[in-house]
Amino acid sequence: MSADPIVDVGPVAHGGHCVARLDGLVVFVRHALPGERVRIHITDRSKSFLRADAVEILEAAPGRVEPPCPYAGPGRCGGCDFQHVDPAVQRGLLGDVVREQLRRLAGIAWDGEVEAVEPDALGWRTRMQFAVDGDGRPGLRKHRSHEIIPVEECLIAHPDLPEVLGRAWDAESVESIVSSTGDTLLVTDASISDDVESSVGGVVAVDGTIRGGRGSVVERVLAADFRVTGSGFWQVHPDAATTLVEAVIEAADIAPGDTVLDLFGGVGLFTTFLADETGEEGVVLSVESDASATRDARRNLHDFPQVRLIGEPVERALRQGVLGAAAHVVVLDPPRTGAKKAVAGIAGLSPRRIVYVACDPAALARDLASFASHGYVLHGLRAFALFPMTHHVECVAVLVPA
Secondary structure (H helix, E strand, O other), X not given: OOOOOEXXXXXXXXXXXXXXXXXXXXXXXXXXXXXXXXXXXXXXXXXXXXXXXXXXXXXXXOXXXXXXXXXXXXXOEOOOOOOOEOHHHHHHHHHHHHHHHHHHHHOOOOOOOEEEOOOOOOOOEOEEEEXXXXXXXXXXXXXXXXXXXXXXXXXXXXXXXOOOOOOOOOOOEEEEEEOOOOOEEEEEOOOOOHHHHHOOOEEEOOOOOEEEEOOEEEEEEOOEEEXXXXXXXXXXXXXXXXXXXXXXXXXXXXXXXXXXXXXXXXXXXXXXXXXXHHOOOOEEEEEOOOHHHHHHHHHHOOOOOOEEEEOOOHHHHHHHOOOOOOOOXXXXXXXXXXXXXXXXXXXXXXXXXXXXXXXXXXXXXXXXXXXHHOOEEEEEEEEEEOOOOOOOXXXXXXXXXX
């Protein structure tokens, strides 16, 4: 196999690369587009496939643009996958990935499109975690590598984030956070000068210890406020929380008095609006195993007498029967790996609707196949481009009894 061979690029695949073939092997090519002819540099080899970067574009496909970020490209920052792709074409690629995963892993045909959410290109990420190299320079890692690429500017970072780049840090990492209400936070073990501390709302150590100011930020969604402590989970696109809440509430079709489960409930984002829908005559059980998130949820949900918080792993709560014998609606927003171990327990509650929020289409497709074996079929699915310039896509799926 000669160095830097030429290949014809095939369809996009899950993970931010496209598929090509070389000497009988599958090649996963980054920095390419379907239909292109490119020269590739092989970055990784296994017995069954290769990984490569497109290092020269011999025949470009429609939708290719000049990457706006100087750190994007082969051998550089691995934070973005599609800096070389027009935003509308990016959404088309994401839709192709969702369709392929649903078809291949669940036997489901989906003809929807990925919906745009503004901002749809740059300046959107409200939480940025930077690694710090041996010289104290903050940066981002190369793709599939621990090597740190120091950066002076990150174009997908929200413009109101606390300034991290351009100064030295004596710690392994520093996270910069800005909330929808303008609260700011740094999460780091680095030494903090007085001028840096005075420029942010709070400084928190990696272990959660408050080092100065506030240890949390306030996020506002529609008319509700949410406390989120330190590095606690919150959607990073500024319009993601509102977009997903509206999609989930529409999909859940709650009736007053319903019993609703919010699994992997976090700080109570969906729980708040589900409780609004059930009214005080209903019941909403919010299940979350992370202790910090549960404390925030207790604060965020204290005005809802119909809400009960359960600080347990979802699978254990289902297995132990603490969620009751039945539920009208189940909402779940699991981690990227999906909810495989919870599927049987959820189906056993015989809900009339299951609303599944997923950040990984492969995990979603596998779980949909599992739900189908327990008598639940896909009723509808919406997909949102909440991570512009990357291969990530958020889906909201609705399942009903077959």
